[in-house]
Amino acid sequence: MAKSRQALQEASSILPLPEYCMTKRLLTVLLAGKVRICCGNRVYLQVGRLRLRRLKNLIPFTGGAPMRAAKIAGVLMSLALSGTALAETPGYGQQLEGFAYPHPLLKFPFDSQGQSLEMGYMDVKPTGKANGRTAVLLHGKNFCAATWEDTIKGLSAAGYRVVAPDQIGFCTSTKPEHYQYSFQQLSMNTHALLEKLGIDKVSVVGHSTGGMLATRYALMYPKQTEKLVMVNPIGLEDWKALGVPYRSVDQWYERELKTTAEGIHAYEQKTYYDGRWKPEYDKWVDMLAGLNKGPGHKIVAWNSALIYDMIFTQPVFYEFPRLQVPTVLMIGDADTTAIGSDIAPPEVKAKIGNYKVLGKQVAQMIPGARLVEFKGKGHAPQMEDPQGFNKALVSELQ
Incomplete structure (x- = not known):
């Protein structure tokens, strides 16, 4: 989670609004349609129902130095591959098999x-x-x-x-x-x-x-x-x-x-x-x-x-x-x-x-x-x- 947070902070500190908007199609493809991007006065990244809720769910990208599209994709791909922030809702058994209880069940x-x-x-x-x-x-x-x-x-x-x-x-x-x-x-x-x-x-x-x-x-x-x-x-x-x-x-x-x-x-x-x-x-x-x-x-x-x-x-x-x-x-x-x-x-x-x-x-x-x-x-x-x-x-x- 720390690495995921660091990756998002890196992106938010150096990502300019115009270039980020231009990379929308590339990022959406790389993350298998799980990215929702809103361009305007502020830009937000949301990845599915992600555990990015733990990172406030919507991460503001507020500008900074220019950044190449490939680097943007690389930052977000590393976030995806971490498996922590992008995990989808798990499916549990009919009697909640797979979910861990805090004491022996x-x-x-x-x-x-x-x-x-x-x-x-x-x-x-x-x-x-x-x-x-x-x-x-x-x-x-x-x-x-x-x-x-x-x-x-x-x-x-x-x-x-x-x-x-x-x-x-x-x-x-x-x-x-x-x-x-x-x-x-x-x-x-x-x-x-x-x-x-x-x-x-x-x-x-x-x-x-x-x-x-x-x-x-x-x-x-x-x-x-x-x-x-x-x-x-x-x-x-x-x-x-x-x-x-x-x-x-x-x-x-x-x-x-x-x-x-x-x-x-x-x-x-x-x-x-x-x-x-x-x-x-x-x-x-x-x-x-x-x-x-x-x-x-x-x-x-x-x-x-x-x-x-x-x-x-x-x-x-x-x-x-x-x-x-x-x-x-x-x-x-x-x-x-x-x-x-x-x-x-x-x-x-x-x-x-x-x-x-x-x-x-x-x-x-x-x-x-x-x-x-x-x-x-x-x-x-x-x-x-x-x-x-x-x-x-x-x-x-x-």
Whole structure:
């Protein structure tokens, strides 16, 4: 990466605008059509969906001494041959084969709805002084167990055993052709895993869709739930009751088949990170895009569609007052996530996904709930500010 950056800096410091424009055809051919060049007051180079995002994605070329076309081509060809900046989105297997998890990936085989299934999960021992407690981390819809990497590190250092499963239909777990998805079923699957591991009591931490699942788990297994923590959970409102149109499973499926890395990046930057982006997020885009690009992309898209239908039609919102366990809401207040906002009428879209308001409202609905707000953070505060998030989480779990 350092050599790639150096090559770009060299080009940007000596490349004059007129001559660069004249070499457009040559460079486009050399880089197999992956160059997009805009000539004008400034010139920009973009190479595919490249990992050049790590180099700010668009590199300005602002002039300098004259440069021969061959030298320009040579600089950019060396960049291409480095393989670092020009790598395309990888394609991963149906169960995310090929993507590296931060801890050993284990498998839990079990039978459900007449099928033999398996859940991928990580079971991480404490790295700090063991406190005898366990935290189970439940991922969101566009996330995997692996995206809890920094949270696992923080909890493990604080003495917790950490279990992070991939739910059925997600990431490293089975994606059935037919499955009656419900938060109750996913809760039962998670409970079966914990029973198999000999874990009687847990602190349940759920993010995004995992927050809805964590709520359902706490409602079903209050005696096994030591504490419930919801991190920017979706489901703090009932979108369909607020006027968001229904999308059929078939419509979700057609939408999911069109998933691309560019689309994931654009959506997450706008909705999850309030317009910001860090290089660390790139691998999570590659994870999702690679899963949707791989040989199992159709079954991945089908399960995704079934899961979206579950999320939209099975609200937990009305049951928040029934929670009987100590509950903490951890909310990045710049979050704007709302299922179906892309097809909602303008007047509906304007009033959904306002986490600055939703967090406070739901905290009032849950008996004895605590609210921890991360000012200016988006949908994933555990990824935007791992250190600050871990400090707050460990404090709330004590």
